[in-house]
Structures are given as C-alpha cells and as structure tokens.
Amino acid sequence: MTSSTANYSIGNDRFSSEAATWDSKPEVVESSRLCLRSILSHSSTHFASLSTSRVLEIGCGTGLLTIPLAEHVESVLALDTASGMIDMLHSKIRTEGLDGKVQAKVKLLESSDDEVLEGRRFDAAVSHLVFHHVPDMSQLVKVMWGTLKQGGRIWVSDFEDDGVQAERFHPKDKHAGVERHGLKRNVMEGILTQAGFDKVEVFESFKMDKTVEDGSVQSFPFLAMTGVRS
Ligand SMILES: C[S@@+](CC[C@H](N)C(=O)[O-])C[C@H]1O[C@@H](n2cnc3c(N)ncnc32)[C@H](O)[C@@H]1O
Structure with a gap:
C-alpha cells in the first residue's frame, strides 16, 4: 500500500463519518468564508478572469468553499476522498440547481491524466x-500543476505551522490522519517552485479565532500559497 492509498482509507472513514455534522462546525464554515474572501480580494491581480475560470478543487468536503465559489467562476470540478462528504455536496448541488456548474466526485487524484478529469485542463486548482492531511504534498502539487492550462493558477489555503501553538488546531482525538500541524512558509514555497510554478507567493491570507481543547480561544494564521503554470 502506498502512503497516499493509506491516506485514502483513513480520510474516507474519518471524514465520511463527520460529513453529516461538518457544516455545524462554526470554525470550518468561517474558514471557508475567509478563504473565498481572500481569493476574491486577489482576483483582479492573481486571476486572469475569475468569472470565466474552470476550477478544480481538491478536498472539497461538503462544499463550504465550492458552492459560494461557483457563483464567481464558470465551473467547478470538486474532488474528495470521502464519499460521505461528496454525498452531502451532491445534495447541495441539487438544492441550489448547480448541476450544470458544479460536478463532485469521490477521488484521490494521483495523476493529471486520470479519467475523472476527462482530459480537461483548468484555469485554477x-x-x-486539506494539505495538512496529505502525506506527500510535493506529489499532489505536481499533479495539480499538471491539471492546469498554461497561465493557470494554484491556490492552496491552510493553517500555518507558526510554532508549537499550531498543534492546538486539532483536539488530540482528531490527530489520526493529521500529517502535520499546519504548513510552513519556506517548505511550501520550495514545493511550489520545485513543481514548476512561477510567480510563487506564500503569504498570510487571514487569521481565524478557534476555541481549542482547553476552552480558550486561539488565533490561527492561515496561508495562501499560489503560483502560475507558465
Ligand atoms: C479538513 S477537511 C476540509 C474540507 C473542506 N475543504 C472544508 O474546508 O470544509 C479535509 C478534506 O480533505 C479530504 N482529503 C484529504 N486528503 C485528500 C486528498 N489527497 N484528495 C482529496 N481529498 C482529500 C478529506 O476527505 C476531507 O473531506
């Protein structure tokens, strides 16, 4: 079993069972809202034309980013390894009448030639x-590079490993399947550059307050990690 295959089954079990209650967690709803706000605030400088963009999303969950993002782009192909999450998203797509605009599929994407992509190339990935759950981030970034058109942009958002305090992002009983307690700026800059991206930028996109295990409220910085396939 490869490490990514191992992650597939862990992620599928854990996140499928969390899917029904996922949207009741205020902090995940809030972090998706802040992520979208950050993408939109950079749309004129970082995206050639967001409204005509075909977007690939990796690790869409129940679609907390997918559904509101769809309003601003041409289409979204949303992938997740957890079937429970995709079931929830399918139901939202039907309710919102977004069948022509959003597709959601259960998939661990390991190649940009995978049939799930139907040969398509995207304006944004x-x-x-998600990345703090991914065993081999370099491999996933390379796959995402391969899914993009020339001029296409990667936009990875996740919380920052800014020291030991980052370990409190997840309660201890949620540590299984967490590969790292946040992402490090220099590591991500290297991974995007190594994968072939140009105009690589890693910056704090927002801060989010979260109640942690001891009941106190801690502020967690989130990073946006972006670059262009030239
Ligand atoms: C913390 S949840 C975030 C879900 C969603 N992006 C959100 O913010 O609500 C992580 C999600 O990533 C999925 N996941 C983990 N590794 C993945 C991978 N390599 N490819 C696709 N999905 C993955 C999990 O199944 C889970 O739904």
Missing part, C-alpha cells in the same frame, strides 16, 4: 484546509 484550489484546495482549502
């Missing part, structure tokens, strides 16, 4: 709150 986005992912929010």
Whole structure:
C-alpha cells in the first residue's frame, strides 16, 4: 500500500463519518468564508478572469468553499476522498440547481491524466484546509500543476505551522490522519517552485479565532500559497 492509498482509507472513514455534522462546525464554515474572501480580494491581480475560470478543487468536503465559489467562476470540478462528504455536496448541488456548474466526485487524484478529469485542463486548482492531511504534498502539487492550462493558477489555503501553538488546531482525538500541524512558509514555497510554478507567493491570507481543547480561544494564521503554470 502506498502512503497516499493509506491516506485514502483513513480520510474516507474519518471524514465520511463527520460529513453529516461538518457544516455545524462554526470554525470550518468561517474558514471557508475567509478563504473565498481572500481569493476574491486577489482576483483582479492573481486571476486572469475569475468569472470565466474552470476550477478544480481538491478536498472539497461538503462544499463550504465550492458552492459560494461557483457563483464567481464558470465551473467547478470538486474532488474528495470521502464519499460521505461528496454525498452531502451532491445534495447541495441539487438544492441550489448547480448541476450544470458544479460536478463532485469521490477521488484521490494521483495523476493529471486520470479519467475523472476527462482530459480537461483548468484555469485554477484550489484546495482549502486539506494539505495538512496529505502525506506527500510535493506529489499532489505536481499533479495539480499538471491539471492546469498554461497561465493557470494554484491556490492552496491552510493553517500555518507558526510554532508549537499550531498543534492546538486539532483536539488530540482528531490527530489520526493529521500529517502535520499546519504548513510552513519556506517548505511550501520550495514545493511550489520545485513543481514548476512561477510567480510563487506564500503569504498570510487571514487569521481565524478557534476555541481549542482547553476552552480558550486561539488565533490561527492561515496561508495562501499560489503560483502560475507558465
Ligand atoms: C479538513 S477537511 C476540509 C474540507 C473542506 N475543504 C472544508 O474546508 O470544509 C479535509 C478534506 O480533505 C479530504 N482529503 C484529504 N486528503 C485528500 C486528498 N489527497 N484528495 C482529496 N481529498 C482529500 C478529506 O476527505 C476531507 O473531506
């Protein structure tokens, strides 16, 4: 079993069972809202034309980013390894009448030639709150590079590893399947550059307050990690 295959089954079990209650967690709803706000605030400088963009999303969950993002782009192909999450998103797509605009599929994307993509190439490949679960981030970033058109942009969003305090982002009983307690700026800059991205930028996109295990409220910085396939 490869490490990514191992992650598939862990992620599928854990996140499928959390899917029904996922949207009741205020902090995940809030972090998706802030992620979208950050993407939109950079749309004129970082995206050639967001409204005509075909977007690939990795790790969409129940679609907390997918559904509101769809309003601003041409289409979204949303992938997640957890079938429970995709079931929830399918139901939202039906309710919102977004069948022509948003597709959601259960998939661990390991190649940009995977049939799930139907040969398509995308204007943007986005992912929010997923990479801290991914065993081999370099491999996933390379795959995302391969899914993009020339001029396409990657936008990875996740919380920052800014020291030991980052370990409090997850309660201890949620540590299984957490590969790292946040992302480090220099590591991500290296990974995007190594994958072939140009105009690589890693910056704090927002801060989010979260109640942690001891009941106190801690502020967690989130990073946006972006670059262009030239
Ligand atoms: C913390 S949740 C975030 C979900 C969603 N992005 C949100 O912010 O609500 C992480 C999600 O990533 C999915 N996931 C983990 N590794 C993945 C991978 N390599 N490819 C696709 N999905 C993945 C999990 O199944 C889970 O739904």
